[in-house]
Amino acid sequence: MSTPSSEELQAQRSDFGLRLSNSMAKYGPLCIGIDPHRKLLTDWGYNVDAEGAELFAMCMLQAANGRAAAVKFQAPMFERYGSKGFEALERVLYAARQMGIITIVDCLHGGLSTTISAIADAYFKPGAPLLADAITLLPYYGARSLNNLIDDALANGRGVFVASLTSNPEGLSLQTAIRQHGEYKGRTVAYGIASTAQKHNIGIEGMGSVGLIIGATIGQWMNDSGMNLSQFTGPILSPGYGWQGAEAKDLKTVFKGTRGNVLVTVSRFIASHGPDISALSQATESIALDVRQALMDATSESIPTND
Template sequence: MTLPFGRRLADAVAARGPLCVGIDPHVPLLEKWELPDSPEGLARFTDAVVDALAGTVAVLKPQLAFYERHGSRGLAVLEDAVVRARAAGSLVLLDAKRGDIGSTMDAYADYLRPEHPLAVDAMTVSPFLGPGSLQPAVDTARLTGGGLFVLARTSNPDAGTLQHALVTDGVGERSVAQVVVDTVRGWNTPGWVVGDPLPDIGSVRDVASRFGPTTGSFGLVVGATLRELDVDLAGLGGPVLAPGLGAQGGSVPDLRRLFGTDAAVVPTVSRDVLAAGPDRAALRAAADRWTEELAG
């Protein structure tokens, strides 16, 4: 039986460090690598990244949109890459940001099923149709041992338009972002479902807040470039995906400033590593530099 994603993530981080590298073959980067904007160029790019990094980093995060834009041939490239990356020991987090209701959300969650041709270890999802809309994905993740990272406090300039909006309910007045955080904290609490009273933070403090055997499989996306952390992550019990290191302005000191030293943080770097290609040794060296800095 497949171990839960949280446990597999903890094992991968223990073996390789917490670095997640995004695989983002956008047109300017293909041009920089002197590759055509075609399925063939996409395949050469992806092969180089997977060959260089799948045996080195804990998590690889392909952005689905860059493969979908090439149609079925692009998805075939991604299917092959996912299989090879997982076989080499890296976890694959599909950056899909899916969010819908009912059977549609259930279908999106099929990426977590082992029989799916593009089966991955975890995926990113959007909660803005309401926390309950993601329940089919939560159910599938629990059944298959998969993981979810839910958009909570992103660092794009106008994120606060929705994420800072206030909600008043039986719990009190909270921001939308905090509602997302509290919901995911509930998912990492055995027996809790959407609609139940929120678990008391003190009751889940025995769930390790940093990587370990009890790391939960449900995490959050919180930007590493935020000026301040304006949500309470106490007792989350799961990992935080922190995109934005490197070219987007985030740094290792920013991670420590925002999250301290105890949280189970998965820092994400894309452009700062991918810009080193297409040479495989240079890609690996760039990832190694970030891994060493994160360990310092």
Template sequence: MPTAKDFGTRAHHLSRSRGPLCAGIDPHGALLQHWGLDDDLAGAERFAMTLAEALAEECAFIKPQSAFFERFGSGGVALLERVIAECRRAGALVILDVKRGDIGSTMAAYAQAYLDPASPLAVDAITVSPYLGTGSLQPAFDLASAHGKGLFVLARTSNPEGKQVQMAKRRDGKSVAQSVIDEVEERNAGADPMGSFGIVMGATIGACAAEGEARLRESTYGITHTTASQRDSAHDLSQFNGPILVPGMGAQGGKPSDLPRVLGAAASFAIPSYSRQIAQPGPAVASIRAAAAALQDECRSAMGE
């Protein structure tokens, strides 16, 4: 059974007190330039540490994108370690966006790098890719369980290219994305208030037409036709009991009103993620906080909180 140390329990309670918003820290070259900074390690440090100062005591979730730090080499990784430490010290739960996915000892090494408390890169949760098979992520599931950490498994991402793989149909008629959702769902069985294993569902995938609802229409009314939009976005989240990281918000086109439409009843588990829309008002700390607070209120309203 979950305890107060489990990621799912901590995420549930902190999102209720601070709000569901996840603030990204992405030292992208264009954002550094927007702030009047050079696209180098010093600029990335000013950018990242300012966002950490502005947001880590205000938001429940902070999500650094590892690639934007890694591009500066060892100095960038050292900066990422500082950002993680500062955000966790301020009470935020850090979700590191690394999208790791491999097999055997390599996956175990990735898990150790980010989920072992002894690692300088240890965070509260990471994003992982299941497209070598969800079972290939077992070392990450095991280490996360051992240390009360979380995982967010890519299910239906906001990029249009993802549909080719994620919405491919298996022999049983279930989409690849739905099979990922179902496998993660099983790992959260019995968790209260929610499990520690989440999924990633992009805000821009379109209106939600849950597979369960489609089956109900068919059995009740004999209706089998669905639109292309419905077929592309049909997912059954009715039994899902874990956090749902929702990228694609803000600059990519996702809006708070998309949360109940895309996730249905599971919108209460949403962690809507914004990066550029929060960072653009900077570098003034007060402006960044005001932008985050406004988005927090919009998301809470859309989620019925």
């Protein structure tokens, strides 16, 4: 078996970013969150069990198909049902692959590098039971603890999203805390996470494959974080729009000057129109237009530079 050339290795490492960028160009910057909450399952008339979660997910996939750039599965909503829940997640991930939809599993894994190396076997490698295009990660064992797992993802043409500035208000004190040691001493925790993630995207033409999670509701924290998202070249996954309170003006505040690399997640607003596929599809198309326009406005507003 021949050793891959440097060009082939670079192509593998850029594969997810390229595929996601093409999908966003085709369908817009919307990611549909597939979160089978108990209340939603009840409202839809489904059982609150693994079968109900699977039926819910399949309907949401039909609404997403041809209307959204990606879908994001909330892993704990399936894990709650144990082995049957994992089986349901495997099947809906398979269905999404058959439809050609880019999949993100929101599992927020993190830990020591020796521990989380097994995650690649679950999500990234050929034949993985939960094969996905990308997963979400927590960097609070140290952002570098994720390096080996990120390398495994990139070597298999996959991607990751690392939590940096999340929507939960309790995260403010931690994520904007000033680092006392290390390479980013004097900078915020969020800044160090973003800068470490960006290193994996250096040398990649177009959008990289290592992304960030930046909540759409954190506009008032941006100055405190010291981050300039216009300089980040990987994808940015942004929850919080719609049901959680973020509006178009918030997208303009948080993502001013970005490079068309923001993927906005919407879940419950769309799901509230189910289980009718036609109504779900119409809600998806409506919110997709809103998100596209808001991000176009944000991108058109440049960030002042210090001359």
